[in-house]
Amino acid sequence: MVRDQVRDKLAFSFEDMGEQQVKNIARPVRVHRIVLGGGAGPSEAATGTSTKPPLALPDKPSIAVLPFQNMSGGPEQEYFADGMVEEIMPALSRIRWLFIIARNSTVTYKDQAVDVKRVGGEFGVRYVLEGSVRKSGNRVRITSQLIDAVTDVHIRADRFDGSLEDMFELQDQVATKVAGVIEPALEAAEIRRLAVRPTKDLTAYDLYLRALQQAHSAENFGYIQGLELLSQAIERDPRYGPALALAAICHMALHLGGWTSEPDANRHQGLDLARRTLLVAGDDPVAVGRAVYVLGYFDDDLNAATALINHSLELNPSSSDGWRWSGWIRLWAGRPDLAIELRICVAPQSARAFATDFNGDRRRPLFFCGDLRKRKPCCFARC
Amino acid sequence: MLLRSLLVEPSWVPSYRFLASCYALMGRLDEAGKTIERLRSLTNVVVPSATNWRNPDHRELFLSGLRLAMGETQ
Numbered sequence: 001m002v003r004d005q006v007r008d009k010l011a012f013s014f015e016d017m018g019e020q021q022v023k024n025i026a027r028p029v030r031v032h033r034i035v036l037g038g039g040a041g042p043s044e045a046a047t048g049t050s051t052k053p054p055l056a057l058p059d060k061p062s063i064a065v066l067p068f069q070n071m072s073g074g075p076e077q078e079y080f081a082d083g084m085v086e087e088i089m090p091a092l093s094r095i096r097w098l099f100i101i102a103r104n105s106t107v108t109y110k111d112q113a114v115d116v117k118r119v120g121g122e123f124g125v126r127y128v129l130e131g132s133v134r135k136s137g138n139r140v141r142i143t144s145q146l147i148d149a150v151t152d153v154h155i156r157a158d159r160f161d162g163s164l165e166d167m168f169e170l171q172d173q174v175a176t177k178v179a180g181v182i183e184p185a186l187e188a189a190e191i192r193r194l195a196v197r198p199t200k201d202l203t204a205y206d207l208y209l210r211a212l213q214q215a216h217s218a219e220n221f222g223y224i225q226g227l228e229l230l231s232q233a234i235e236r237d238p239r240y241g242p243a244l245a246l247a248a249i250c251h252m253a254l255h256l257g258g259w260t261s262e263p264d265a266n267r268h269q270g271l272d273l274a275r276r277t278l279l280v281a282g283d284d285p286v287a288v289g290r291a292v293y294v295l296g297y298f299d300d301d302l303n304a305a306t307a308l309i310n311h312s313l314e315l316n317p318s319s320s321d322g323w324r325w326s327g328w329i330r331l332w333a334g335r336p337d338l339a340i341e342l343r344i345c346v347a348p349q350s351a352r353a354f355a356t357d358f359n360g361d362r363r364r365p366l367f368f369c370g371d372l373r374k375r376k377p378c379c380f381a382r383c
Numbered sequence: 384m385l386l387r388s389l390l391v392e393p394s395w396v397p398s399y400r401f402l403a404s405c406y407a408l409m410g411r412l413d414e415a416g417k418t419i420e421r422l423r424s425l426t427n428v429v430v431p432s433a434t435n436w437r438n439p440d441h442r443e444l445f446l447s448g449l450r451l452a453m454g455e456t457q
Contacts, residue, residue, distance in 0.1 A: 107391075108391065217394075218392035218394055218395040219394040220394070220425075220426075256396070256397055256431070257395075257396040257397070257425075257426055257428075258396060258426040258427055258428025258429075258431060259396075259426060296435070297435045298435075302437065332435050332436060332437055333437055333438075334436075334437055334438030334441055336441075
């Protein structure tokens with residue numbers, strides 16, 4: 001069924017493997033192997049020298065948000081510019097009709113001279129947002145440029161100035177301006193966050209952004225450092241949902257990586273933090289998604305995690321991270337077919353975006369869609 | 384895709400575990416062994432409990448590949 005729905009929309013082909021007997025289904029099921037064309041290997045992926053044609057644009061407006069340039073001076077301020085992009089994306093994800101390429105994908109363009117047309121073709125998006133962040137003392141300046149990736153024309157350039165206290169307003173303004181250009185009739189209220197800000201404590205917010213940078217390293221030491229920063233943030237504001245959720249993620253990552261001498265303690269604390277997140281995070285798609293992801297990993301009850309992530313996606317249907325986490329929950333539940341289908345829902349036009357957007361996460365659904373009877377995964381189907 | 388993901392996150396242990404398992408199940412045991420070596424340099428837990436994989440067949444497929452990669456017979 002999935003193959004029939006996507007066969008003309010994806011940049012790879014399907015190889016018919018005939019009817020196969022699979023676990024838990026009485027009747028034989030026709031199986032198709034995904035064949036990524038051209039034998040694109042990792043070296044090609046690394047150098048970005050793919051010669052595949054640009055992907056077709058999706059039916060609905062689509063945007064890739066590139067990493068913002070750090071203009072604050074010094075690499076120690078990178079976390080702040082990176083954090084701004086992460087905060088703008090959830091605001092955009094409230095726009096129900098907008099398809100947004102997730103951070104995991106666009107981060108590969110950090111510190112690179114960007115050919116916007118190429119980026120548009122790579123991800124199959126119409127719009128690209130790039131910008132810069134300058135923090136000086138208590139003042140913040142965000143600049144943003146919205147570019148039509150098809151024509152390489154700058155549609156709009158904006159500059160937002162304010163104090164650190166205005167930070168959340170500035171992020172909303174960036175998202176509002178972008179959305180307003182793409183769809184002029186859009187009401188700004190559609191993307192406004194809840195009246196209640198995630199925290200009023202700017203030091204806690206700064207600690208969170210620093211922890212985020214550490215966690216993105218995906219390394220042992222990064223998660224440990226991240227937890228130290230987050231514990232300070234949570235001590236300052238015990239109801240700070242994003243910090244609670246990220247701390248839960250750090251415990252999970254330490255457990256998952258085998259980077260802990262006390263895995264049971266990580267499990268206990270991860271679950272506790274995830275549950276506390278759900279009490280305070282409202283409909284914040286990122287905080288809720290992270291918490292559910294941790295619950296799904298540690299807790300026995302996957303049904304609860306599934307219901308929670310479904311609800312979050314109803315409220316934030318353009319949250320690509322939300323769809324990604326939802327895919328993981330399905331996968332752990334033993335439904336790789338649904339996991340793949342969810343990924344295809346997120347990026348129906350972009351096979352190549354899959355590979356980077358999800359940091360290769362799709363490997364695992366594919367792994368389990370192999371011929372289980374013969375114990376052969378199909379993960380390496382020429383990818 | 385696994386190799387590509389490791390370009391982005393070269394220390395992410397779970398990716399190496401799946402890579403080793405894939406290589407082993409495909410019969411590419413030399414590459415599987417090298418992946419295990421890299422894995423050992425990153426973590427003490429080469430074979431995890433994998434209890435998050437609720438489907439026992441899925442879990443066993445993954446873990447059997449890992450064990451094979453480590454040179455254990457199935």
